[in-house]
Amino acid sequence: MSGAHARVVLATRNAKKVPEMQAILTEAGIPAEVVGLTGFPDAPEVPETEPTFAGNALLKARAIARHTGLPAVADDSGLRVDELNGMPGVLSARWSGSFGDAAPDKDAANLRLVLDQLADTPAERRGAEFVAAAALAVPARAGDAGGRDAGEDAAAEGIALEDVVEGVLRGRLLDHPRGGNGFGYDPIFVPEGETRTTAEMTAAEKNAISHRGIAFRKLAERLREVL
Numbered sequence: 371m372s373g374a375h376a377r378v379v380l381a382t383r384n385a386k387k388v389p390e391m392q393a394i395l396t397e398a399g400i401p402a403e404v405v406g407l408t409g410f411p412d413a414p415e416v417p418e419t420e421p422t423f424a425g426n427a428l429l430k431a432r433a434i435a436r437h438t439g440l441p442a443v444a445d446d447s448g449l450r451v452d453e454l455n456g457m458p459g460v461l462s463a464r465w466s467g468s469f470g471d472a473a474p475d476k477d478a479a480n481l482r483l484v485l486d487q488l489a490d491t492p493a494e495r496r497g498a499e500f501v502a503a504a505a506l507a508v509p510a511r512a513g514d515a516g517g518r519d520a521g522e523d524a525a526a527e528g529i530a531l532e533d534v535v536e537g538v539l540r541g542r543l544l545d546h547p548r549g550g551n552g553f554g555y556d557p558i559f560v561p562e563g564e565t566r567t568t569a570e571m572t573a574a575e576k577n578a579i580s581h582r583g584i585a586f587r588k589l590a591e592r593l594r595e596v597l
């Protein structure tokens with residue numbers, strides 16, 4: 371595959387992630403256009419059933435590559451809290467469960483639960499990290515005979531090539547929320563070397579250091595090789 375206008379689908383309906391990925395590719399000098407799923411209304415909703423961020427990102431990238439016939443990038447992310455043995459992890463978006471469903475703001479309910487769970491945890495044991503996995507799946511071209519699948523794995527059927535990378539942002543958790551930007555656990559997360567929470571940073575400041583930014587920039591280097 372080559373050419374100045376290669377298209378890459380980002381497996382998200384979040385309109386903010388598309389320009390973020392586009393800016394990373396443009397900065398890296400990769401001549402590709404990033405499109406989101408808004409142009410693919412029939413794209414499947416892919417349940418995040420894997421126990422790892424990498425596994426879930428791959429599931430989504432493969433499904434969207436198969437559906438669109440285009441190289442697809444997908445991410446999965448969350449918060450790992452040292453004191454909670456790495457949880458909420460892949461459960462970050464659903465941590466408060468059905469209690470959160472009843473709350474007006476699920477993100478706030480998830481954040482509140484983590485704060486409650488750490489209520490007796492002193493500052494020196496409040497380490498945590500944001501983690502993001504970013505996956506790339508390139509579909510086998512129509513007419514390609516067998517033998518081009520990414521692996522023996524049946525889940526990778528119809529995929530010519532795939533890769534997955536991770537980005538990590540270490541930090542610590544406050545005992546009360548601060549800041550109005552960002553989403554999710556941002557108001558209680560202070561990155562290493564910072565005094566502000568990621569909810570007190572601009573989007574550009576956060577993207578420059580974030581787990582997702584790190585993962586997307588790593589994946590851009592892989593995309594450079596395959597586009």
Ligand code: IMP
Nearest residue numbers: 445446447448449462463553554555556
């Ligand atoms: P995903 O959309 O399945 O990747 O779920 C990510 C979940 O992890 C979100 O709902 C947030 O709770 C949390 N999360 C991931 N990245 C961030 C971040 O950058 N800031 C705050 N929370 C995050």
